[in-house]
Structures are given as structure tokens and as C-alpha cells.
Amino acid sequence: DAGVTQSPTHLIKTRGQHVTLRCSPISGHKSVSWYQQVLGQGPQFIFQYYEKEERGRGNFPDRFSARQFPNYSSELNVNALLLGDSALYLCASSLVPYDLPLHFGNGTRLTVT
């Protein structure tokens, strides 16, 4: 079975643009969570989705939004990009919310110039 897949792997955007990142969970996993990891720091929780509903949100501005589709894949959208949004964006899936261990994708490296 394929693991968690994320696309694209790398992305370069300019300030003010918007970006859409995609994540496909492990087959059978219904919960997807998103994390932002700035260089030298641990991941920071952004969103969790389960059964297409938002179940949790971290301390991120409204420029960040996400959704989950009927096939449990997910998109993370970031509008009006700032230089500080440059980071590795990680997606993780689990069978249900609160479930450990999490299974992570390889991430999308976003660079905002």
C-alpha cells in the first residue's frame, strides 16, 4: 500500500500569491492533519480533518484554509503569501482523530520570495 503522498514536493511562489497543497492519506485512513515546519523548529499544527469536517485548527491566520474530499484526500490553501510562510508543509493521516501513530508524507517545501 502507498503511504501518505503529498504534491508538489517543491514550490516557489512570490509574495501575495496563493498556493494549494495536496495530500492523499493511506488507504483506509479517514483523518488528515496538516503541519507547518519552519527550518530548525518542530512541526506546528495547522488543521485536522475527519469525515470531511474540520475537527481542529491551530493558531494560524484566516489566510490558511483546508478541506477534505469524499475520498479523504485533502487540500491546504494559503492566500496572500508572506515571506514567513516559507516552510515545509507536512500532511499526516490516521484511521481516526486522536489516533497514534501518525503517518506522515514527505512534505511540500514552499519557498516564498
Next chain:
Amino acid sequence: KNEVEQSPQNLTAQEGEFITINCSYSVGISALHWLQQHPGGGIVSLFMLSSGKKKHGRLIATINIQEKHSSLHITASHPRDSAVYICAARPNSGGSNYKLTFGKGTLLTVNP
């Protein structure tokens, strides 16, 4: 102050040495997760534990709930163990169960 603190931040060892990475947390937790992150960014789950000790190959994880402390040990370290090791705590405070809190990671370099 981060709710999850790791030490040391950086660790350099010679091949074969015994490695210990520490993780302390300030809130009550229901589980703690040890993760390994390779230079490319991919994260691999190593252990999830809520009490006692777990062992997998050369890796051992322990947790002391009363002392709010966990350790990850690597026996007979090898250069391929070089990575960032991250601990993440799942709080037991009701609706925040989804919100893992991560440490900043420990960068381990094992030299041949």
C-alpha cells in the same frame, strides 16, 4: 516556553556509541510519539507510548508519566542513524486530543 522540551538540541557521536535523547513535557498527556526526520524532510514514526518501555531493534524508548519525561536511546549507533529526532505529546485535556505538541527536535550526527 514550549510545552515540550527536548535536549540536547544537537548531538554528535562516534559510531558505536550509546545515544540518549531526552524529552520533557509540562502538561498531562495521554501518549507520547517519537519520530525520526531525515534530511529530505520525510518523517517516520518510531514509537508511540503511554507508559513503560518499548524496544525495536537498537532503539529503546522509555517514559515516566509521574516525572513527565521520556527518553529515546540508540544502542551501537551507526552513521545511518543521523537524523533529527522529534518527540510529540498528545495532551489528555478533552477536546485538544487532536493537537499534538512537538518538540523542536534533536539533530543527531553519528560519525564513522
